[in-house]
Amino acid sequence: MNKNAIQKYAIWARNELIEQVKQRAFQYDISETGYGDEHATVVSGRVLSTDEKQQRQAFIEEIKQSGYNQTIEEVAYTWFNRFVALRYMEVNDYLPTHIRVFSDAGGNFNPEILTNVLHLDLPGLDKTKVSTLLNANASEELYRYLLLTQCNALNSILPEMFERMGAYTEMLLPNNILKPESVIGRLVNDIPEEDFRDAVQIIGWLYQYYNTEPKQVVLDGLKKNIKITKENIPAATQLFTPDWIVRYMVENSLGRLWYEGHPDETLKSNWKYYLDEADQEEAVQAQLDQIREEYKTLKPEEIKCIERIIQRLIQFNEPQTCCA
Secondary structure (H helix, E strand, C coil): CCHHHHHHHHHHHHHHHHHHHHHHHHHCCCECCECCCCCCCEECCEECCHHHHHHHHHHHHHHHHHCHHHHHHHHHHHHHHHHHHHHHHHHCCCCCCCCCCCCCCCCCCCCHHHHCHHHCCCCCCCHHHHHHHHHCCCHHHHHHHHHHHHHHHHHHCCCCCCCCCCCHHHHCCCCCCCCCCCHHHHHHHHCCHHHHHHCCHHHHHHHHHHCHHHHHHHHHHHHCCCCCCCCCHHHHHCCCCCHHHHHHHHHCCHHHHHHHHCCCHHHHHCCCCCCCCCCCCHHHHHHHHHHHHHHCCCCHHHCCHHHHHHHHHHHHHCCCCCCC
16 A cells, blocks of 8 residues: 555645635635625626525535634535545445446546446436536536536435535535546546555545644644644544554454354454453452353344443452451
């Protein structure tokens, strides 16, 4: 996995997306200095559609709640997440249509969804609109429509990542997304496709590197006694957990819980990070044996790992009564 390429891209993409989202917002007369008429029907001489008016008003409401810069950051991050998810899904053939959204079968930045549009069977796709855009040779507008329709179609399986059509993030999808130097173009060209097949952990590395600069801002602020706020605490505290650490944690928590009640050497042999318990004193071993008898009745769907660990800690830390 080329982590240098991943880091370089993620840091660049964050700044580029923020600027692109700001540009889109400005097209709707929304900037850091204000937003004019909240209920405007015409912006810069252009009449807004019903959807655009609703999206613009919803975006302004969010700005009122969270502030302009924070809202822009959130929209940029939302599109970053969606682009990364779509790239991972297309490379590993997880998209329901089995048609790539960003690239072609050869891995080039040449979206199959655009070149195969006449054969595309995508929920919610308006084929009349597709034909109109094709006849007008409006490739950019057509691709934007296809991309948004694809995101909408994925709402049923990934609702927290892909909103239904009509949310204000749709209005703020960056411009010029078909250019090779766009965030999508560089996602395809800068990071080897093999890295997206290597393991799902590439998503975690992209997330962590995306927050490189915000994290540094928070750390620099701490040196100046600037308190961490609720808006920037994720950048400072949320770190990607590598695959081997996740396996270590699972094998020695949930795995141990299950194995102690259902010994299975074949299952255990596939665990790379499981640690056998050390020999215990007779009294402690008796307690462990009793606990393991209880574990034999466990069903997977009934396991509450954290609760069990806490219960076990309590058992071994309860004060023992004794007589003089």
